[in-house]
Amino acid sequence: MDKKNVGGQNVRRVKIRNARKIGLIFFRRRSCVSNQARERNLDKLDNELIASKNALEVEKKRAEELRKAGEAEKNKNPLLRVPMKELSLEQLVELREKMVRLREKVRERVVELKEQEAANPSSSDRGEGPSS
Structure with missing residues (x-):
């Protein structure tokens, strides 16, 4: 057995013989x-x-x-519990009006968030704030 330095680590080189008398060399860290x-x-x-x-x-x-x-x-909101096909015309009109109001609120919120981001651009550099 002799020692060899491989990659900054001391490694022992070991030679053994198996049953057929064949010499095998392997490195043991x-x-x-x-x-x-x-x-x-x-x-x-x-x-x-x-x-x-x-x-x-x-x-x-x-x-x-x-x-x-x-x-x-x-x-x-009971309109959301009933399947769309079972709603009457009046209920569908009411649901449409609510969806239009929701879309307007979402647009306003997006504009508000963009204004905040423009006023404070450093928060987007850190991965905070809205990502649009």
Whole structure:
């Protein structure tokens, strides 16, 4: 057995003979170096897993809140509970008027957000604020 330095690590070159008397040479790294690297890699993977689990939980809570908000909105507006084909003409006209008002509110909000972004461009540099 002799020692050789490979890539900054001490490596032992080991020659063994198998049952057929064929000599095999392989390199065996010091176990403490590889164990330390393995531990660092495991720690990194554990941290990534924990971060992913936390992000998943946040998204699950957000989805549940959105689902509850949608149900509450449906309960407030009976036109949203009935299938479109079953609505009368008056109900369809009322629903259309509400949709037009909603579209106007959304446009106003988009303009407002664009004005805020123009007034404060540094927030968009950090990934905050609306992305339109």
